[in-house]
Amino acid sequence: QALAGGAIRLGSLHPTRDFTYVGDTVDGFLRAGEVEGVEGRVFNLGSGREISIDGLVKMIGQVLDLRLQVEVEQQRVRPAPSEVERLIADASLARQVLGWQPEVPFEQGLASTIDWLRGHLELYRPGVYAI
Numbered sequence: 059q060a061l062a063g064g065a066i067r068l069g070s071l072h073p074t075r076d077f078t079y080v081g082d083t084v085d086g087f088l089r090a091g092e093v094e095g096v097e098g099r100v101f102n103l104g105s106g107r108e109i110s111i112d113g114l115v116k117m118i119g120q121v122l123d124l125r126l127q128v129e130v131e132q133q134r135v136r137p138a139p140s141e142v143e144r145l146i147a148d149a150s151l152a153r154q155v156l157g158w159q160p161e162v163p164f165e166q167g168l169a170s171t172i173d174w175l176r177g178h179l180e181l182y183r184p185g186v187y188a189i
Contacts, residue, residue: 060118061175062184065127068115069134074108076146079167082160089156096155104147105160121169134187 059066086103090096109117112128119126135141152158162170175182 059184060115060122060124060126061172061179062182065129066115067129067131067134067187068111069130069136070141071112071115071128071130072110072143073141074110074144074146075114076104076106076108077114077164077167078104078147078160079162079164079170082162082167085161086152086156086158089152089158093156099151099155101152101156101158102147102149103152103158103160104149105164106147106149107164108144108146109164117165117168118172121165121172131187 083103086101090101115126115128149159
């Protein structure tokens with residue numbers, strides 16, 4: 059939405075998420091496929107750093123050197139019982155068993171993602187809210 063211009067339309071801005079760069083996630087999957095005896099185990103792949111949706115928008119604005127306007131749309135606000143307020147990974151098992159840890163800092167991953175999206179805007183419909 060930020061690359062398309064105009065207001066950023068979102069739901070709740072306060073929930074937090076633990077964003078992990080796609081290359082780091084792929085590395086975790088590959089390691090899980092190579093390590094013996096991990097079948098059926100659950101590994102969290104994440105940074106352990108939580109960022110609010112509002113904070114994410116501000117960081118995107120910084121990368122783009124834009125002051126982004128946010129509009130909260132009620133249809134995008136999840137009902138209270140279904141909203142996950144905090145998602146933050148404990149990747150200690152992945153570190154211990156897989157030897158995995160994220161290598162790409164959030165800010166670098168965000169900038170790389172934005173650069174990639176700039177070159178592929180035709181693949182996205184930023185004005186469409188799809189559930």
